[in-house]
Amino acid sequence: MSEDRLRIAIQKSGRLSDGSLDLLKKCGLTISRGRDKLYGRVQEMPIDVLLLRDDDIPEFVADDACDIGVVGQNVFNEDGLADVHESPAEEVMSLGFAQCRLMLAAPKDWDFDGASMLEGKRIATSYPGLTKKWLESQGVKARVVMMKGSVEVAPRLKIADAVCDIVSTGATLDANGLKPVATVFDSQALLIKNPKPFSPAKQEIYNALMKRVRGVMSSRDAKYIMMNAPRDAIAAITEYLPGAEAPTVLELAGSPGKVAIHAVCRESVFWDTLEALKKLGASAILVLPIEKMMA
Numbered sequence: 001m002s003e004d005r006l007r008i009a010i011q012k013s014g015r016l017s018d019g020s021l022d023l024l025k026k027c028g029l030t031i032s033r034g035r036d037k038l039y040g041r042v043q044e045m046p047i048d049v050l051l052l053r054d055d056d057i058p059e060f061v062a063d064d065a066c067d068i069g070v071v072g073q074n075v076f077n078e079d080g081l082a083d084v085h086e087s088p089a090e091e092v093m094s095l096g097f098a099q100c101r102l103m104l105a106a107p108k109d110w111d112f113d114g115a116s117m118l119e120g121k122r123i124a125t126s127y128p129g130l131t132k133k134w135l136e137s138q139g140v141k142a143r144v145v146m147m148k149g150s151v152e153v154a155p156r157l158k159i160a161d162a163v164c165d166i167v168s169t170g171a172t173l174d175a176n177g178l179k180p181v182a183t184v185f186d187s188q189a190l191l192i193k194n195p196k197p198f199s200p201a202k203q204e205i206y207n208a209l210m211k212r213v214r215g216v217m218s219s220r221d222a223k224y225i226m227m228n229a230p231r232d233a234i235a236a237i238t239e240y241l242p243g244a245e246a247p248t249v250l251e252l253a254g255s256p257g258k259v260a261i262h263a264v265c266r267e268s269v270f271w272d273t274l275e276a277l278k279k280l281g282a283s284a285i286l287v288l289p290i291e292k293m294m295a
């Protein structure tokens with residue numbers, strides 16, 4: 001690996017992999033993977049991709065083995081609380097996928113009425129740092145039992161009274177006779193970077209990539225919306241468009257009282273918005289996806 005290539009760490013296989021690869025793809029990067037499948041080379045830009053266990057990503061990025069990485073905010077913050085890096089990796093931006101919550105869950109038959117119920121109890125978790133921090137913020141003293149996996153079975157095995165685990169749909173908790181009772185931490189995929197300054201060549205690659213990442217992020221929910229509308233409804237319609245900047249207003253040939261309005265909406269456009277626009281006099285409303293965007 002050359003010094004002048006930007007090294008990106010992503011999860012090899014797991015819940016962050018598809019989102020991470022998809023982001024790189026949307027940035028126009030194709031990765032040719034090495035035979036060991038642990039290393040990939042990007043064809044379009046001087047970038048190398050390292051495919052790792054997610055738990056190793058904060059360390060690889062903090063310790064110069066990689067320049068940037070994609071990891072769950074939960075794993076990053078837990079790693080930060082362990083305080084093992086001289087200069088930890090820095091957060092760059094949230095990436096909007098792999099959303100989940102670290103939640104406190106108790107047996108379904110608990111009549112849970114607040115964190116104080118956990119006083120003196122044993123809580124099994126793979127996230128002892130985040131769990132202890134939350135317990136402290138609640139003023140509760142409980143015993144935290146560290147488990148690397150299968151946390152949800154701890155109460156049944158009498159290893160713990162409750163658990164603090166990652167929840168997405170809640171089906172795993174439910175299948176194990178547990179119910180979520182409090183949110184400890186909200187998480188999603190996070191882009192992190194090495195804290196030290198890059199060489200000028202690397203900084204240039206990083207800047208170019210970030211420009212694309214920001215473009216992908218801002219076009220994710222963005223839509224291009226077009227409609228015809230009465231000229232006197234322009235102000236009301238503009239106000240109604242979600243997250244739109246000044247729209248383009250065009251003359252409609254042969255209809256002096258009407259105009260065409262075109263706008264980029266930065267937030268999702270739902271059916272109720274279209275219905276409201278219609279009530280304001282809009283017709284022939286079209287909502288189109290935006291593939292790429294650059295400010």
Ligand code: PRT
Nearest residue numbers: 014015016053054072098099100166167168169170171172
């Ligand atoms: O092998 P490697 O170490 O790389 O992967 P891993 O098994 O440690 O992690 P992985 O791939 O399971 O998760 C990677 C990251 O995805 C996590 O750190 C979170 O940031 C995020 N994420 C999003 C999740 C979930 N959703 C999720 N549902 N991580 C784990 N889960 C597990 C959870 O632990 C529980 O066992 O899924 C189960 C609950 O799911 P539901 O849908 O039943 O609630």
Ligand code: ZN
Nearest residue numbers: 053054055056
């Ligand atoms: Zn892991």
